[in-house]
Amino acid sequence: MSLTIKLHSHPRHSLNHPAARLSRPPSLNPTKIRPGPIYHANALAPLVYSHRPRMSSDGAARGPIKSSLIDPDGGALVDLVVPEAEAGPKAVEAESLPKVRLTRIDLEWVHVISEGWASPLKGFMREREYLQSLHFNCLRMEDGSIVNMSLPIVLAIDDETKEAIGSSPNVAILGPDGNSVGILRSIEIYKHNKEERIARTWGTSAPGLPYVEEAITPSGNWLIGGDLEVLKPIKYNDGLDHYRLSPKQLRKEFDKRQADAVFAFQLRNPVHNGHALLMNDTRRRLLEMGYKNPILLLHPLGGFVKADDVPLDVRMEQHSK
Amino acid sequence: MSLTIKLHSHPRHSLNHPAARLSRPPSLNPTKIRPGPIYHANALAPLVYSHRPRMSSDGAARGPIKSSLIDPDGGALVDLVVPEAEAGPKAVEAESLPKVRLTRIDLEWVHVISEGWASPLKGFMREREYLQSLHFNCLRMEDGSIVNMSLPIVLAIDDETKEAIGSSPNVAILGPDGNSVGILRSIEIYKHNKEERIARTWGTSAPGLPYVEEAITPSGNWLIGGDLEVLKPIKYNDGLDHYRLSPKQLRKEFDKRQADAVFAFQLRNPVHNGHALLMNDTRRRLLEMGYKNPILLLHPLGGFVKADDVPLDVRMEQHSK
Numbered sequence: 306m307s308l309t310i311k312l313h314s315h316p317r318h319s320l321n322h323p324a325a326r327l328s329r330p331p332s333l334n335p336t337k338i339r340p341g342p343i344y345h346a347n348a349l350a351p352l353v354y355s356h357r358p359r360m361s362s363d364g365a366a367r368g369p370i371k372s373s374l375i376d377p378d379g380g381a382l383v384d385l386v387v388p389e390a391e392a393g394p395k396a397v398e399a400e401s402l403p404k405v406r407l408t409r410i411d412l413e414w415v416h417v418i419s420e421g422w423a424s425p426l427k428g429f430m431r432e433r434e435y436l437q438s439l440h441f442n443c444l445r446m447e448d449g450s451i452v453n454m455s456l457p458i459v460l461a462i463d464d465e466t467k468e469a470i471g472s473s474p475n476v477a478i479l480g481p482d483g484n485s486v487g488i489l490r491s492i493e494i495y496k497h498n499k500e501e502r503i504a505r506t507w508g509t510s511a512p513g514l515p516y517v518e519e520a521i522t523p524s525g526n527w528l529i530g531g532d533l534e535v536l537k538p539i540k541y542n543d544g545l546d547h548y549r550l551s552p553k554q555l556r557k558e559f560d561k562r563q564a565d566a567v568f569a570f571q572l573r574n575p576v577h578n579g580h581a582l583l584m585n586d587t588r589r590r591l592l593e594m595g596y597k598n599p600i601l602l603l604h605p606l607g608g609f610v611k612a613d614d615v616p617l618d619v620r621m622e623q624h625s626k
Numbered sequence: 627m628s629l630t631i632k633l634h635s636h637p638r639h640s641l642n643h644p645a646a647r648l649s650r651p652p653s654l655n656p657t658k659i660r661p662g663p664i665y666h667a668n669a670l671a672p673l674v675y676s677h678r679p680r681m682s683s684d685g686a687a688r689g690p691i692k693s694s695l696i697d698p699d700g701g702a703l704v705d706l707v708v709p710e711a712e713a714g715p716k717a718v719e720a721e722s723l724p725k726v727r728l729t730r731i732d733l734e735w736v737h738v739i740s741e742g743w744a745s746p747l748k749g750f751m752r753e754r755e756y757l758q759s760l761h762f763n764c765l766r767m768e769d770g771s772i773v774n775m776s777l778p779i780v781l782a783i784d785d786e787t788k789e790a791i792g793s794s795p796n797v798a799i800l801g802p803d804g805n806s807v808g809i810l811r812s813i814e815i816y817k818h819n820k821e822e823r824i825a826r827t828w829g830t831s832a833p834g835l836p837y838v839e840e841a842i843t844p845s846g847n848w849l850i851g852g853d854l855e856v857l858k859p860i861k862y863n864d865g866l867d868h869y870r871l872s873p874k875q876l877r878k879e880f881d882k883r884q885a886d887a888v889f890a891f892q893l894r895n896p897v898h899n900g901h902a903l904l905m906n907d908t909r910r911r912l913l914e915m916g917y918k919n920p921i922l923l924l925h926p927l928g929g930f931v932k933a934d935d936v937p938l939d940v941r942m943e944q945h946s947k
Binding site for chain 1: 761762763764772776819821822825826828829830831832
């Protein structure tokens with residue numbers, strides 16, 4: 306039996322909701338793992354324990370449960386960072402290719418895609434994937450299976466960049482600082498229908514959506530999709546990179562700690578008592594269901610945040626306590 | 627082997643496209659069946675026959691094909707017109723229920739649903755179906771299979787009607803003229819989020835879409851879903867009802883004529899040479915594929931039309947020639 310609790314909740318699920326306040330890729334997310342009880346000092350803890358567990362009768366009937374992590378969407382974890390031995394030659398190749406310069410937010414999406422947070426995506430979406438995501442909130446895999454993908458993950462370029470790429474099948478992608486980040490292969494360039502993208506993603510084309518105004522409206526008129534190769538793992542050098550574990554590293558950590566259940570809490574704000582209550586309650590229910598070693602993945606969102614959000618380093622300081 | 631040519635193309639496929647000019651339910655559609663060659667007088671016919679057939683090699687390899695009509699979406703044709711013997715008692719019951727008055731366009735949707743044009747829908751959508759249609763352009767059936775349904779088919783009511791319905795599980799629906807049309811059972815009333823509905827259906831919330839401005843914007847703030855029963859087949863008494871065959875009647879007619887293939891042409895405009903070319907070409911290809919008796923379903927759209935469209939009766943006169 307495999308876990309029914311998701312390793313992480315994709316930001317796209319929030320993004321797609323009209324009332325969602327979350328509108329950023331999670332690429333600056335530091336991750337922190339806490340074993341055992343959470344927030345002992347929580348004044349509301351007794352209340353938690355008096356709450357009638359909905360799943361207890363089920364769990365009691367089945368007895369102890371052995372579990373493994375659920376499979377990534379699409380069946381296999383995507384990892385697009387090239388082996389170290391290939392990084393040199395590929396960097397040389399990248400020098401010879403037409404260049405696409407990323408914004409800071411684009412780079413965060415490269416982080417998301419390259420580490421497999423958006424499995425089964427293997428690069429920025431081609432039009433076929435983009436249209437499926439936009440119209441069906443899903444991707445149909447080659448074997449006919451269907452994977453949730455409610456947020457288009459795309460890379461916009463402007464007219465000049467499109468012109469410069471010409472008929473080249475591959476392009477180099479550069480970070481905001483101009484350094485080589487990777488290569489996008491077998492590219493496809495197609496129209497960036499911004500109004501339709503916005504309307505179908507947020508259910509409105511009214512002004513005032515932060516991600517729309519910062520990341521979509523000012524972006525280019527074309528989208529470029531293709532297979533991504535990243536020369537080395539994306540780092541931000543802000544003193545928080547050691548918190549940023551990849552899905553592969555997280556899975557290894559869960560195995561090391563012999564987790565038989567992982568429950569994740571993704572948040573943009575500092576933790577408050579309501580959050581703690583939810584986390585404690587989830588842990589209690591998992592124990593009642595028969596899991597012996599449920600582990601919490603506390604997953605603060607970094608990346609694109611609203612101007613009035615508490616800065617990531619301050620939140621990390623709170624989470625560390 | 628079953629036919630791969632659809633019996634009719636749902637208007638929702640057009641509706642959902644941002645550039646679509648079609649934006650009406652097909653409930654006033656008269657249907658006309660033409661066996662054999664079409665538009666002998668077409669001056670472009672020789673051009674048609676010089677066009678290289680794309681499918682001929684395939685067809686030749688497979689030899690003659692035996693076919694039956696494809697199944698309706700969801701597996702079974704929906705038919706919500708109550709048996710004649712029950713119409714009387716149900717009309718009496720309807721008298722005692724809270725009433726919902728339909729607009730002319732609502733009534734056309736009752737026509738669409740009740741004859742099974744929107745199979746597997748068995749009434750106006752409840753919220754569960756509405757959200758699936760809006761977000762996934764599909765409905766998931768109870769057996770896990772998925773059916774295309776890219777256009778929400780919903781009934782809007784205003785605050786006063788909602789108030790009057792109270793907690794009644796069933797309502798009577800009245801035509802625009804005040805006559806009883808049927809009953810909606812096990813109803814569910816939920817928020818009519820017009821802006822989101824429009825944005826997700828058309829990919830824009832900009833003003834100027836005819837169906838939006840005529841049918842959605844002025845409609846009520848609530849949607850009411852439920853299981854539909856119709857007291858008798860919907861008629862329009864405009865001298866064209868004899869053309870309006872139901873899917874059930876059409877299937878019977880195709881059987882009677884021993885069609886081994888049916889190809890449909892749905893149009894809002896008078897037929898012009900381009901249409902004739904498409905129809906002739908399709909027929910030729912079907913014959914080349916080995917079908918012996920392909921039959922054309924010429925399917926002019928009635929119902930909601932744009933102010934500058936050629937009126938239905940004039941188009942029907944042309945089609946009759």
